[in-house]
Amino acid sequence: MSECLVVGGGVVGLSIAYELAGRGRRVRVIDAAQPGREASWAGAGILPPAGSHSDEPLEQLAALSNRLHAQWWEHLRDDTGIDNGFRRSGAIYLARSATEARALQTLASVAHRRHIVVEPLSQESLREIEPAVRPRGGLEAAYYAPTECQIRNPRHLKALLVGCAQRGVEVLPGTPAEDFEIRDGRIEVVVTPAGRLSADTVCITTGAWSGALARKLGLTLEIKPIRGQILLLSQPRPVLSHIINESSRYLVPRPDGRVLVGSTEDDVGFDRSTTAQGAGDLLHFALGLVPELGNSQLERSWAGLRPATVDGMPYLGRVPSLDNAFIAAGHFRGGLQLSTGTAVVMSQLIDGETPEVDLSVFRVDRLSHDSPAPQASKTRPAVSLG
Template identity: 45%
Template sequence: MHDVVVVGGGVIGLTTAFELSRSGQRVLLLEQGEPGREASWAGAGMLPPGCPAPPDDPLVPLTAATQRLWPELSADLRERTGIDNGFQRSGGIEFSEPPGQSIDSDVAAWHAVNIEAEPLTPDAAREYEPALDPSWGPCYRLDNMCQVRNPRHLKALLAAARQQGTEVICGAQAVDFDIEGDRITSVHTLADRYPADRVVICSGSWTSPLLARAGLRVEIEPIRGQIVLLAMPQPILRHVVECGHRYLVPRSDGRVLIGATQEQAGFDKRNTATAVQDLLEYALRICPALANAHVERTWAGLRPRAVRGRPYIGSSPRFENLYVAAGHFRWGLHLSPITGRLIRQMLCGDSTELDPAPFGWTTD
């Protein structure tokens, strides 16, 4: 009997397992494939300084809290595992979408949530990033935009969770539950049955059909994001460069990720010719110096989008020992530290870092 069964080994499940096991819980993590190979691997690793939403939006304190946790978590993982997740404050340069439009309202939205956003003249932008096309349009700089090498971060989380005693079973797809009254008593995989005191569902885009097995309804849909990875012999950019939902994320080794599409394509993770062409065109227009880069790889991942617009981080109103942490859409990497922390605090009966009510699960 484990104290907690975590279902799903993406960044949300791994962070949750790490948090729980280091606070003394006996944790079992069930992963249908290999841990950290789905959306969390596919993501670009951008960690924005916050959320430019109206100041009373609950995502504003959630993103502020997670941003504070990243440096601490990265240092802790490095110390425990020797794995450097590549966390760094690279800064971001943001262009209006469509290009050419005023950036005033975007800058004002950041300032309203107390985050520095510095409007740049074309000359100032060129000073920061000489490789960008100066005619692209008005832009501003986010000094506190960070990034992480997410595949490395996932390796570090897995190693740290295991060190703390988390048992990880790969190829274990949760398919059903045993229920007694208002409690889930065990999780079934195709091959086995795992009794649990408490269960946390962190199954990303696959959450809705799984919870339907317990008669519960959450609306989370897969949104495909395609990425093209370029490689240059030397880094030619330092900042993350964003324009609407398209971006360039430069790595310190000269690689540049070009992302990303947002498509409803079910569970299809293939790349399409149109999307790859569109991403390359965007990259070469905004940064012509990438013309001679090598195309190293393309891939796609499935972002788990909660239809209600906010992730689910909380307990089920129907089963007292069932929790869900899923539906983080475009910001699951960024929000993973605070999500794991909140779930641990809720399960252990501690006071929570911030009010989790807006992320509660009310749609049973």
Template identity: 35%
Template structure:
């Protein structure tokens, strides 16, 4: 089913968790996408009737060890990140737990309800006359004619195409191994828990010690996430539940009285430095990649798709495509 893996499972923050810790390649994609998301949400709602709920709440980072680096990055990139007094942070987020001593805040950060976003995107695709969506149709390998990739073998037979794009998330490396391509994209498990509170319980997203709380418009609060290298295992664990609940209560003590509505796990497509592979694969004419977004798939997605489309169609690319080109990265 479309959009049921990491796109569904993530928190939906329209920003890298610590954007100043990433390379300029990730930053370039993130900035383009962040500016694009509000109009994307409006367009999808108008076309499909499904609201992705692009929810601008701002984000507080608490007790950062690298606050100076964060502020230097913000000045360099022109992003509205600033120091706020801790008293001001507690006034803005009264439910915040005690003991935090300093905070930085970015006002324009949004979150999106990613299961609704993927549902809206699916509906939009189904309405396009030139798109055929094949679900529950596993790809078993590639079709080749000489050095050219001309399609895929599936459980339902062969599908041929002028160009084949691999955008298989955490499974991309495994799929490409069938061609002898060693792509360093591997599954990295992340677990989340969900609480239900009053709609006005948490006015902003908050992040401390690598864990975050994200408010939805209807009062649901997401808390995440773990970082586990356990292969393709997506089983939620009691250990993660205990850890995430403890982090939730440290951030927002009132959650001690709230019921955990749901716990789940997803598999991120881990890649070196979190820089995705976007572009043609050398030595395999007709084969293209758009994968390996690691922890930032949702925030990087609009720019990644636009960049890939620009390259496929021979248009002027929105940003320099060189950092994402598969050629020269790893064994490619």
């Protein structure tokens, strides 16, 4: 049984650890702080529908991930007793301006080409299925996406941590990777304040922080943090039953009456604070769509740092100059969704199998100057985003 060291315990690292351990690997995860408390905890947990008929690797990865989420929910619930809240709540996509309506129409035709069910909604049908939605300024267009799902991130991360422990994964919080010792084309040692750790394989999954670590391996990753703020409102009883999307903003209703309002995209470096401007914009958006939310309790707000890449695609692959180093990072607004598929394809790669999704477009040196540009388009972000 060979050992794999996963550096970074967000949803991507923990999912890879869970999958590798399920394949019989001995796995250790180190995290600079508490695992599962960064972007992965902060996310809204939207799992947008993905097309089963697509030749685009990012779309294939999303479709694989969606299939796996339904299975992992059951496995994790049965094995750990923790229900991560996975459910098919469906989503409504709204447009209040002509420009937004045109963008929605394009989105609907992309969805149709991908065999994703998206139906136009009349004002009357909208009122019937979501009576609390009364868009200020009127409605230009609306669509219904019945297969959109959601999970509750903190519960999913808790389930993953327990599932990992049950599979024998050792998780070390407060253990940042600070440097690497490289010999004969391999990472021989990962240097941490707790000591020098060695493993047969090292997989770096440090989200928005991955650029600095990759530089220590002689690799340039074009990855940076983009802050997303969220507000949590609560009502004594649910006022919404579907996820409501408008442009890059959304309302995510939970069955207990809570509603997540997200999210901003702030290019402010590694700053996780919430701002009055961010909260004000999100409240304006929420009350402009669902006036009844004005009576809700403002429970809390938070922010997380999405790992954004310049071309909108994650880095998934082996570090070309090293035999035993892998990277899975840069999932931006889709990391919760893509985590299950990422875990499976990275485990296949690490185990020397051919990954079931072609990973060449995600290769980690694709943006370096002496590497040819990737061929695949990045049209995936057509449906909702976290």
